[in-house]
Amino acid sequence: MSEFNQPISGNDLARFSGPNTFMRLPAADSLEGLDVAVLGIPMDIGTSWRAGTRFGPKQIRAESAMIRPYNMATGAAPFDSLQIADIGDLAINTFSLADSLRIIRESYDAILAHPVIPVAMGGDHSITLPILRAIAARHGPVALVHVDAHADVNDEMFGERETHGTVFRRAREEGLIDPAKTYQIGIRGTGYAADDFTEAAGWGFQQFPAQNLWHRSLASLGAEIRRDIGTGPVYVTYDIDSLDPAYAPGTGTPEIGGLTTPQAMELIRALKGLNIVGCDLVEVSPPYDLSGNTALTGANLLYELICVLPGVTQR
Numbered sequence: 001m002s003e004f005n006q007p008i009s010g011n012d013l014a015r016f017s018g019p020n021t022f023m024r025l026p027a028a029d030s031l032e033g034l035d036v037a038v039l040g041i042p043m044d045i046g047t048s049w050r051a052g053t054r055f056g057p058k059q060i061r062a063e064s065a066m067i068r069p070y071n072m073a074t075g076a077a078p079f080d081s082l083q084i085a086d087i088g089d090l091a092i093n094t095f096s097l098a099d100s101l102r103i104i105r106e107s108y109d110a111i112l113a114h115p116v117i118p119v120a121m122g123g124d125h126s127i128t129l130p131i132l133r134a135i136a137a138r139h140g141p142v143a144l145v146h147v148d149a150h151a152d153v154n155d156e157m158f159g160e161r162e163t164h165g166t167v168f169r170r171a172r173e174e175g176l177i178d179p180a181k182t183y184q185i186g187i188r189g190t191g192y193a194a195d196d197f198t199e200a201a202g203w204g205f206q207q208f209p210a211q212n213l214w215h216r217s218l219a220s221l222g223a224e225i226r227r228d229i230g231t232g233p234v235y236v237t238y239d240i241d242s243l244d245p246a247y248a249p250g251t252g253t254p255e256i257g258g259l260t261t262p263q264a265m266e267l268i269r270a271l272k273g274l275n276i277v278g279c280d281l282v283e284v285s286p287p288y289d290l291s292g293n294t295a296l297t298g299a300n301l302l303y304e305l306i307c308v309l310p311g312v313t314q315r
Helices: 053-066 097-111 125-139 167-173 198-203 219-229 261-269 293-307
Strands: 036-041 084-089 117-122 142-147 177-185 206-208 233-239 275-282
Touching (some): 036 097, 053 275, 053 293, 117 293, 125 142, 125 167, 125 233, 142 167, 198 206, 275 293
Parallel strands (some): 117 275
16 A cells, blocks of 8 residues: 555545545645645635635535546656645634734744645635745745736735735735746736836746737746746746636636636646745635636646646656
8 A cells, every 4th residue: 555645536435425625635634744735725805806715725625526646648646756635724814814814824834844845725816925925934035936817916905915916016025036036927908007017027027928828838938937947946826817717717807818728737737847845726716617617627737736846756
C-alpha cells in the first residue's frame, strides 16, 4: 500500500458518495507530515458585484469527485510523491471583511510554520492579500503569476483599501511581490480610465491582455514566464473569471472575450519547474452556474496546479 494519501477510487466507492473533501482525499486535523494542504476560504464579503463565492469551496470539492489521480496528458502523479490532504475551511467572520483578512493571515502564519505548500479554494480575490502577507513573511517578496480578467490594482473601492479589486496594488506597496516578476495574464474588458492597466505596467508588472492571446497556445508564454522567474519562490493566483463566461459563467465579475479551458491548462502545465510556494483559485460563484461547470472547471484547474508543484513525479 502507498505511504501517501490517495483519493478514494470511484471503483471502490461511488463518486456520488464519500467525504466532501477535495478529490475525496483524507481530511486532516494536523499539518504534521503533509507536503500540500488543500483548504477552503468560503468568503464573498470582499466582492463588489455578484456575491456567492462563499459557496465556492463546497462546490469545488463536490465537482472534484470526478477527478482521477493520474494526469494522463502530462504523466504527473502528485499523490505518488507528495502527502496531500484537505484541512477543511478557515473560520472567517462572515460579518467583517477586516476581521476575516486578519483570520486568513494568522491562519496562514500557522500553516507556514510547517514545511507545507498551501493550496486555497476561494472565496473572492480579497483572500489573496493576507495570504501574500504570510507568504512574504516566510519567503520574502515572491514572483507572482496572476491569471485574471482584471488587474485588481484599484487604490480603493467605496473608500475601502482592502477589497477584491485592490489586492495587487496593496501587495506591491507592502513589498510582498517582486513587480519585475509579476505577470498578469488574461486582463481585458472596459475600464474607468485609460490608465487602468498601464499604471501597473509602469510599476514593472508584465501584462498579457486577453485579446493578444486569442487563437494561440499559451504553452510558450508559460515557458517564457518559467525561464524569466528562475528558481525563486513563486505564488500563483488563478481567478476563474480569466476564462470566457462561455466556460465559466459562475463568477462574480464576468468579462467576455476571455481565455479558453485548453489555454488555461497549457499555461499551468508550462509552469512545471517553478518553485511554487503556494497557490489559490478564486471567484467561483456557484449560484450563477446551476450546471456546476464553473466549479468543475475550477476543480480541474486546481488539480492541474497541484500537478506542477515541486516534488511531483512523472509516470
